Amino acid sequence: MNEAAKILELKNVKQQYKVGFGIGKTKTAHCLSDISFAIEEGKTLGLVGESGSGKTTTTRVVLGIEPPTAGEVSYRGKSLSTYGKKQWKSFREEVQAVFQNPLDSFDPRFCVGQILDEPLSINRKLKREERKKKAAELLEMVGLSPEFADRYPHEFSGGQLQRIAIARALALEPKLLVLDEPVSALDVSVRGQILNLLHDLQKDKKISYLYISHDIASVRYLCDSIAIIYFGQIVEYGSTEQIFENPLHPYTQELLRAGVVTKLTDEVEGTVHEVPSVTAPPPGCPFADRCRYCAESCRVKKPVEYTEDGKGHFTLCRGLDPAKWL
Amino acid sequence: MALLEVKELVTYFPHDKGRVQVVDHVSFTVNERECFGIIGESGCGKSMTATSIMRYTNEVGARIAGGEILFEGRDVLSFNKKQLQDYRGGEVSMIMQNPMSALDPLFTVGDQLIETIRRHTGANKKEAYRKAEEIFTFLGIPTDRMKAYPFELSGGMLQRIAGGIAIGADPKLIIADEPTTALDATVQLQYMQLLKKIQRQTKAAILLISHDIRVIQMMCSRIAVMYAGQIVEEGKTEDIMNKPIHPYTKALLSAANPHAVKVDRISTINGQPPFLLNPASTCRFTDRCEHCTKKCLERNTQMYVGSSIEHLHRCILMAEENEKNEENAADRADERSSEDPGTEERKAAV
Numbered sequence: 001m002n003e004a005a006k007i008l009e010l011k012n013v014k015q016q017y018k019v020g021f022g023i024g025k026t027k028t029a030h031c032l033s034d035i036s037f038a039i040e041e042g043k044t045l046g047l048v049g050e051s052g053s054g055k056t057t058t059t060r061v062v063l064g065i066e067p068p069t070a071g072e073v074s075y076r077g078k079s080l081s082t083y084g085k086k087q088w089k090s091f092r093e094e095v096q097a098v099f100q101n102p103l104d105s106f107d108p109r110f111c112v113g114q115i116l117d118e119p120l121s122i123n124r125k126l127k128r129e130e131r132k133k134k135a136a137e138l139l140e141m142v143g144l145s146p147e148f149a150d151r152y153p154h155e156f157s158g159g160q161l162q163r164i165a166i167a168r169a170l171a172l173e174p175k176l177l178v179l180d181e182p183v184s185a186l187d188v189s190v191r192g193q194i195l196n197l198l199h200d201l202q203k204d205k206k207i208s209y210l211y212i213s214h215d216i217a218s219v220r221y222l223c224d225s226i227a228i229i230y231f232g233q234i235v236e237y238g239s240t241e242q243i244f245e246n247p248l249h250p251y252t253q254e255l256l257r258a259g260v261v262t263k264l265t266d267e268v269e270g271t272v273h274e275v276p277s278v279t280a281p282p283p284g285c286p287f288a289d290r291c292r293y294c295a296e297s298c299r300v301k302k303p304v305e306y307t308e309d310g311k312g313h314f315t316l317c318r319g320l321d322p323a324k325w326l
Numbered sequence: 327m328a329l330l331e332v333k334e335l336v337t338y339f340p341h342d343k344g345r346v347q348v349v350d351h352v353s354f355t356v357n358e359r360e361c362f363g364i365i366g367e368s369g370c371g372k373s374m375t376a377t378s379i380m381r382y383t384n385e386v387g388a389r390i391a392g393g394e395i396l397f398e399g400r401d402v403l404s405f406n407k408k409q410l411q412d413y414r415g416g417e418v419s420m421i422m423q424n425p426m427s428a429l430d431p432l433f434t435v436g437d438q439l440i441e442t443i444r445r446h447t448g449a450n451k452k453e454a455y456r457k458a459e460e461i462f463t464f465l466g467i468p469t470d471r472m473k474a475y476p477f478e479l480s481g482g483m484l485q486r487i488a489g490g491i492a493i494g495a496d497p498k499l500i501i502a503d504e505p506t507t508a509l510d511a512t513v514q515l516q517y518m519q520l521l522k523k524i525q526r527q528t529k530a531a532i533l534l535i536s537h538d539i540r541v542i543q544m545m546c547s548r549i550a551v552m553y554a555g556q557i558v559e560e561g562k563t564e565d566i567m568n569k570p571i572h573p574y575t576k577a578l579l580s581a582a583n584p585h586a587v588k589v590d591r592i593s594t595i596n597g598q599p600p601f602l603l604n605p606a607s608t609c610r611f612t613d614r615c616e617h618c619t620k621k622c623l624e625r626n627t628q629m630y631v632g633s634s635i636e637h638l639h640r641c642i643l644m645a646e647e648n649e650k651n652e653e654n655a656a657d658r659a660d661e662r663s664s665e666d667p668g669t670e671e672r673k674a675a676v
Contacts (some may be wrong), residue, residue, distance in 0.1 A: 050510040051481065058519045085390035086350070157598060186539055187367040188581050199591075214511055217586035244588075258512040261587045264522055272479055 006077070007176055007208045008037040008062065008095075011069035014059050015232075019279060023026055024212070031057045032231040034304070037178065044202065044209040046223030047239070048216070048255065052275050054232040055212045059180050062210060063097055064088070069124040075176075093123055096169035100181040102161035106153040112139070112151035112164055119171045138167040142197060159190030166197065170205075179208045195221055216259030220244060228252045231275060231286040237306075238313035248315040250291045285317075328396075329531050330356040330418075330499055335393035337371075337378045344604040348374045360524060362531040363537060363546030363563075365578070369424070369599060371555040372535045376501050379533075380414060381405070392456065394503035398498070416446040419492040423504040425484035429476040435474025435487045436462075439494055446495030455467045461490045464527070482513035486520060493528050500524070501533045506541055506643065517543055539582040543567060546637075551575045553583070554610040555601050561637035571632045571639040579586065611633075617643055 015032040027069065030052045035103065039045045047267055050056050061068050064080050073080045075091060099105045118136040120126055125133065136146035142163040153161060162182060169177055177180040181200070183191040194289060195218055202209060213219055219240075226243045229234040247253045276282050276289070284299035285291070291298065306314040332673045337349035348371040356362045364372045377383055381402060383390055388396040397417065405413060422428040430438060434456055443454040462469045465486045476484055485505060492500050501522065506514040518541065525532055536542050542549055542563075551559040551574065559572040570576045577595040597614040607626040610617045622642055629638045630645035639645070 052513060070603045105502070159598075188578065189367055190593035192581050192592035193596070194590050196594065216511065220586055220588060221592060256510055256586075258515040260541055261515060263519055271600055274483065 002035045005040045007041045007075070007212075009037050009074050009077075010058075010062070011072045011074070013058075013061055013068045013073060015054075015061060015066075016069045029278040030162045031232055031278060032061070032068070032280055032283070035229070035232070035234055037227050037234060037237060039176075039208050040224070041253070042202070042206040042208055043224040044211050044222055046219040046226040047210065047212045048219055048226060048228055049212055049216060049229035049257075049274070052278075053229045055229060056227070057232075058179060059084065059097070059178050059212060061211070062178055063095060064091065073316060088096075089225045093172045094175045096172065096174040096176075097178040097180065098162070098169050101185055102158060102165045105165055106161070108153055111150055115153075115164065116149070116168055116171055133169070138171055140168045141170065143193075143199075151201060153223075157190075158186050159193060162186060162190075162194050163197065164199075166194075170201070175203070176208045176209060176210065178212075180212045181214075182211075182212065184215060193220065216256060221265070224301055228255065231281075232278070233286070233316060234314075235287070236314065237314045242311070242313040246305065248313070249317045251287050251292055254290070258312050279306055327643065328355045329358045329360075329398060330533070331394070331396040332375070332379065333394040333396070335389050335395065335506055336391040337374050337383060338391055339388050341603055345391075347605050348555050348600050350377060350602075350605065351393070352552075352555075353393075354550050354557065354560060357397050357530050358498075359525075359529050359531055360548065361532045361534060361546045363536065363542040363549045364552055364616055365536060365542050366552035367537055367599065367603055368580075370552045371602075372537075372552050373503055375611070376420070376450055376503050376533065376535055376554075380418065380420060381410060412446070415442060415497070416495050417494065417497055418499045418501060419497040420652055421485075421488050421492050421502040421505045424475065424508050425481060425488045425645060428488055429484060434475055435484075436471050436474075439472075439491050442491050442494040456493075461494065464482060464523075465490050473572070482517065485509060485517060489517075489520060489524060490654065493524055493530070496528060497530055499531045499533060501535070503535045504537070504627055505534075505539070507536070510521065510524075514541070525586065538577065551578070554642065555602050555605065556627075557638075558611070558641070559632075559637075559639040560629075561632065561634075561639075565633060565637045569637075570640045571637070571644050572611075573617055573644075574611050575613075575639075621644065621646075665666065 013032055013035040017029045017031060018026050019029050020026045035058060037045065046258070046293050047055055049059060060066050061073060067081065075095070080091070113132070113135055116138055120131045120134060135149055139146050139148060144160065144163055150228070157162065162312060180319055183194050194281065198209070199222060201207065211219065211222055223240050225237070225239050227234045228243070230251045236243065237251045243252065244256070276286050283290070283305055286300060288294045288298045303316050306316055308314050332355070333353050335349055335352045336347065338345035340346045340347045341567070352375055363377065368674060377388070378390055379402070389392060390403060397413070401470065402413065411436050429435065443449055449457065453595050457648045458472065460470050462472060467483060467486060471479065485508070499613060505521070506517050509517055521532065522545065524530070528582065532545070532546050536541060546563055548561065549563050550557045551572065552575050558569065559566060559575045567579070570579055580593045581595060583592065584587065595614055600610055600613065609622045609627050612622050615622070618645055625642055627640045627642060629640055631637070632639050632648065642652065
């Protein structure tokens, strides 16, 4: 990827938490074990994985809510760890987020007008009238009537609230929007409206998206490239076509299959294998228990090196490269 | 044979200005050993239908204003307290959307399963424990997890256990209200397989409620589509999926994209469902329907027969079109027989 085109880059980011209390009882939870990816200017990167895989921790690191234990997050080529107060302020203007549950992300005592006014009054030197006008513009931009400005969050449906959340995120004309499962709480009919809106906004304003989801259909619609995350690791990375046409990692294959199956087959199912514990990660591949191609060697050594096909399609599965098999 | 019959059920929430009629003259039957699905967007009344069947309406502040609910021919609405206690959990059990809030955080999951078994089958502690162990094995969960508290388990596992509790007392009907919505895609698939297995093993009927067309399609043999408190279409799964009649069903299907195929633009249903305060008895989809005519705004709707006797729908326009087609077909048949008198002679000769 062209260096100048990268708006955000994560390099070998690790995130660990201490859990438990008392001497000898504290454990370390390895939530992100090694995350590297980059988002191109004006493009959308999809981060796909099941719950507990580290998607939300990644967003927290990207947004600078918590610094990573190890590794580097850089925005426009500059590491977040070197930021001073002023730089943080401009970073928080340029990088905005939309969260999963819209009702939780608003102050219930603020009406929509105040919600949209707050970022403007803090960050922009505008008169009250100008701010009001801007708020009305924002509402129109996301397809809502400006009259809604006097209403409170509980008066809206989920789809409308998500539009307001997007309007708030757009208030400061951000360069990067972090979308953490923005449509998974919404109905099918409304989901399409929000996805179309996001699609159009990107075309209009050249915003980059980090789109986080476990819904395969919406990822395919919105994203240019996709990173599949499992147990705190990116297990596969490639363009949307590469991932959908030729999924390489067994986990990606399972994920895609689960997303599109419309008939139940009588598969033999034994004990259900859960994701391994983050406080006691297994020595080998964390996916080994669930993998249909799992070999003995997979359980012994953790895969760390990515294999690339030469066209920017990376995968972290040892089994797919015969040279590393033994 | 019909296990559960719901006839013209009306459920409402009292409101300052009248009634918010969330379930409006809903009728359907669930046969023995069948999986019947109700699909619709949030607020369409599908969960309130389930709540009415379980008679939990008073607990959530709703009232049943009319209609009948017959379970094995007995009138559920006239049950007394004792009968209700046996009915809920014993004969009809429920799997809720969010397993974390459906289970008691203060008891181990094993205890909660044993409690259901003992209350409804009269088994002693030992027998109940053994049965609980059997169910855990059936669910594919190691039996040592019986001693775990809900917070120690993942969402997928908890939902499995909720399913286990639902079959603990060998009910005849399981109502599953959005059982997979809180689960991930891969876990969702496993859970559907488990539900299928439960159905095969226990021979219970399942009433599956969901907004996910994929889930419904995989599980159910018959489907009812709900919109704004009414059933707008009902029929066999393959009829609804392949030959939808009502414009709402069509829009819902095209918005779903269950195969995750590549699209340039996602089709949507514009607008919002109406607020159900004292609703009119004309069509409720008019605001969002692209085929809407003056007739739709004036005439009251009813259920019409569609392509087959089992395929019902609530669209005036489609019903008229259907009628016209049938008339034309009849005319054509008449014409043919009058034009070609030779046919009958030939038939007679054969």
